[in-house]
Amino acid sequence: MAAQAPHGPQQDTVRSLLAELWRERLQPSRPGSGRETPVGRLIHGxxxxxxxxxAFVTIGIVLVLIFETVEFFREVPLLDFFGSTSWSALFAEKQFGVWALVWGTGMIALIGLAVAIPLGLMAxxxxxxxxxxxxxxIVKPILEILAGVPTVVFGYFALVSVSPVIRDIFGEDVGIYNALSAGIVVGLMIVPIIASLSEDAMRAVPRSLRExxxxxxxxxxxxSLRVVLPAAFSGVVASIILAASRAxxxxxAVTIAGGGNPQFGVNPLEAVQTMTAMIVQLSLGDTPTTSIEFKVLFxxxxxxxxxxLGMNIVAQWVSRRFREEYE
Amino acid sequence: MTPMGMTAPSAQLTAFSPRVRFRRGVSVAFMVAALLAIAVSMIMLGALIVEIAVDGAARLFTDGAGVGREAGGGILTDLPTPAGMRWMTWALPVAILLPFVGPRLVNALAPGLPRIAERAMGVIVVAPVAIFVHILYVRFESAYYVEYARAVGIDGASGNIFQVLGEASGFQIVRLLVVGVLVPLAIVAAGWFGAQRMRRPSLIIPAIMIAGWVVYLFMDPWFLSSFPSRKPAEAGIFSAVTGTLYMMVITAAVAFPLGVGAALYLEEYARRNWFSRMIQVNISNLAGVPSIIYGLLGLQVFVRVLEFERSVLAGACTMALLVMPIIIVSAQEALRTVPPSMREAAYAVGATRWQMIRFHVLPYAFGGMLTGNILAMSRAIGETAPLIAIGALTFIAFLADSPTDDFTVLPIQIFNWVARPQAGFHEIAASAIIVLMVILLLMNAAAIIMRQRTRTDW
Known part of the structure; x- marks a missing residue:
């Protein structure tokens, strides 16, 4: 064809230029490269x-917590905080045994897990x-609705519906506020987490194993029990730990239904106070920011x-470390 | 036919052994147990809904009109005027339906009109509704101002709109602009664009909205339009609902751009190095931090250091930080659904990276991002603990006039009522829960519909 340019040095130049361009600029699919204008760089920044x-949010949380915590431990020795099991921050004679609160939290989480693990895993x-x-x-969206119900609604449910039933069963001397009713609704709250995350893990087990x-x-x-469950074990355990962390x-719910009684007993029919409920209780009162009540909050x-955080990290570690890789 | 020399297999061989039958029986029993587990969860959810519906319906639907007004004397127990609210609701179904039905009518009555005429018809159809909404809202604002002036003792308040504007704070002017001007304009715009584009519009959304409006007609207007009170029969959720709305708007305005920006950076810009991995791990850890700890962060950073006080703004910023991980993760998922070939094609025709993102990636991912945003907002709307930690008040007898005013939200109002010993307050708590759950359900329905309508199958 007459119009076609002859082979020669000119075309070589074009070709090398193109190659140059390709090397320099036009490798956009690799992240971090690609052509950018000054405005583009501004947007990039x-x-x-x-x-x-x-990252700053995390740093902010840690700094805020550490700052006031250090202030607190200047006034109250470490041993009073971690070495005691009685808590009375709002009385004249103050005691800051955090184990009472940790125990309350643990008890409610355990009751919750006792409800949620069988229900969630079976589901x-x-x-x-x-x-x-x-x-x-049909079932999955309904479980999602259950997961989306605000926790204050669960609190109402615990107080108005679950607690009277418990009093019917165990007698009138059980208080309206008790750990059992709070624990049961917390369990109900975390069923969707266990059910949906475990189901994801189980469905990821390849068909060939089942067949x-x-x-x-x-x-x-x-x-189900001897093939799928062991194969999905890491995912199932991670879902349970995540649910526990949520609990x-x-x-x-625990503030409304658990009662405000920090104690170290094992009876789930008595009122308890969790760490979170204590924070709410102190926040509702108008505590001056210099007071010891304000600092103990932190x-x-x-x-x-x-x-x-520890539980979440363990959950991530379990799901990575014990994952069964197929294919 | 059995071949020669072979006999049919004996019954012994085809029947299952007792052991196999036992194992099968156990398996069936196990399935029943698993079904029961699901049934128990469903029954509990059902019990929760029934309990709340039974407790709450009484206060929500008994027509308590007049109760609040007679016993009034508090600043705003008799505001806004129920008559005005009622009239406003009559305009709603028309305002909802016309942008959807109008264009159909235009197309059916006069097919084949030139585009501009078609659009003009669309505007003419919806314009009365827009004007109606505008007038009603301005009248509402004036009435509110007159009552307010009377309560605080300002003389000569006539409710003239210029007088209202003269006295209004910046936030009130924004409120007037948005509800009184932008909403009517949006209705007109829906007529203009709808006439041409929505030849076969989905009627699901207007159907849901009109169903809601029908329910509203049977409701006690006083519960939605009264302020909290010491007497359960007079208490309402007006300040809680408006506080929730204000907070949601500000939260979305803060969290959505930040969350989408972070997702864009992580998906489209970041190299796979230790830094982006750290951010990613950090985001998933932030999602697991208990919400009350965000409240303490907000208390120290927004309330005390930045001196927002216990305001809507502080609450919204705290909430924005809380829901940002959700928005980031869902936006990342939305971005990942856009195939790399789209990006390559954009580069091939000489787009810069930002042009590629802006014109080729964002349009496809935006629906997914919005869906994630709605889900994040539905999380934020039910959160109570962080707002208690920053010190949101539980008893608010006025409307927030600026983002730095004290505020309350629905879940806090519910908590406050639940925590009281009187059964009357438990009932209105249930009524408020119904309102909250309906809002949540609508938001989730909107998210599902949006997900379906904007999904692109590659």
Missing amino acids: ALFLTATLS AIFLSEYSPPRLRA GAYALGSTRMEV VGETM AVAMTLFVLT
């Missing part, structure tokens, strides 16, 4: 700042192994933060 904001097994897809399509077990003559239950951090919050 602004977006970077928004991303670092989350997850049913949804993942037994349920026809159509039923699952191998069926080929050996296993029943559905045997496949520990839960505030409104010391308790620090304990709570370390506890839940």
Whole structure:
């Protein structure tokens, strides 16, 4: 063709220029490269700042908690805080034994888990192994609704519905405010977490494992309990730890239904006070910011933060470390 | 037919052994148990809903009109005028339905109009509604001002709109602009664009809204339009609902840009190095921090250091930090659904990175981002603990006039009523819970509808 340029040095130049361009600028699919104008760089910088904001939030939380906690421990020795089991921050004779609150929190979380683990795991097994897809399509959104109910509503439910039932069963000398009713609704609250995260983990187990077990003559239950559950074990355990961490951090339901009685007893029919409920109680009163009541708020919050953070990190570690990789 | 020389397999071989039958029985029992577990969860949820509906319906639907007014004397127990509120509600179904139905009518009555005429028709159809909403709202604002002036003892308040504007704070002017001007304009715009675009609009959203309006007609107007009171029969949730609305608007305005920005950076800009990994891990850890600790952060940073006081602004900023991880994660998921080929194609025609993001990635991911935002807001709307920690008040007998005013929100009002010993307050707490749950349900429904309508299958 006449119009076509002849082969020659000119075309080589174009070709090398193109190659140069390709090397220098046009490798956009690799993140972090690509052509940018000055305005683009400005946007890049602004977006970077928004991303670092989350780091500053964490730093802010830690600093805020540490600052007041240190102030608190200047006035109250460490041993009074961690070495005692009686709490009376609002009385004239102040005692700051945090174990009373930690125990209250633990008791409610344990009751909650005792309710939520059987319900949640069974629900997850049913949804993942037994349920026809159509039923699952109905049940899962309902569980999501359960997860979306505000916690103050659960508090109302515990106080007005669950607590009277418990009093009917155990007799009138059980108080309206008791750990059992709070624990039961906390359990109800975390069922969706266990159910949905465990179901995800179980559904990720490849079909071939199940089919191998069926080929050996296993029943559905045997496949669920001996093949799928062990294979999804890391995900299931992680979901339970996450749910426990949510139960520990839960505030409104335990404030409303748990009663405000920090104590170290084992009877779930008595009123208890959790760390979160104590923080709410002190926040509702108008405590001056220089008072010891204000500072102890942060010391308790620090304990709570370390506890839940630890649980979340363990959950992440479990799901990474013990994950069964297939394929 | 059995071949020659072979006999049919004996019954012994085809029947299952007792052991297998036992195992099968156990398996069926296990399935029943699993079904029971789900049933128990559902029954508890059902019991919760029934309990609240039974307790709350009484106060929500008995027509207590007049109760508050007679016993009034408090600053704003008799505000706003129920008649005005009632009239406003009659305008609502028309305002909801017309932008959706109007264009259909135009198309059915006069098909094949030129585009501009079609659009003009759309505007003409909806314009009366817009004007109606505008007039009603301005009248409401004036009435509110007159009552307020009377309560605090300002003489000669006539409720003239210029007088109201003269006295209004910046926030009130924003409120007037948004509800009195922008909403009517939005209705007109819906007519203009709808006439052309919504030839087959979905009627789900207006149907839900009109159903809500029908329910509202049977409700006791006093419960929604009264301020809290010492007597349960006179107490209402007006300040709580408006406080919730104000806080949600500010929270969304703060959290959405920040969350989407962080997601854009992490998905589109960041190299895979220790820094982006750290941010990612940090975000997932932040999502697990108990909400009350955010409250303490807000108390120290926003209330004390930045001196926002115990205001709507402080509450909204705290809430924004709380829901940001949710927004970031859902925005990241939305961005990941856009295939890399879209980005490559944009680069191939010479787009810069920002042009690629702005014109090729964001339009596809935006629906998913909005869905995540609505879900985050539905989390924020029910949160109580952080706001208690920053010291939001529980008894507010006025409307917030600026973002630095004291405020209360629905869940705090509910908590306050639940914590009281009288059964009367428990009942109105249940009524307030119904209102909160309906708002939540509507938000979730909106999120689901939006997810379905904006999803692109690649």
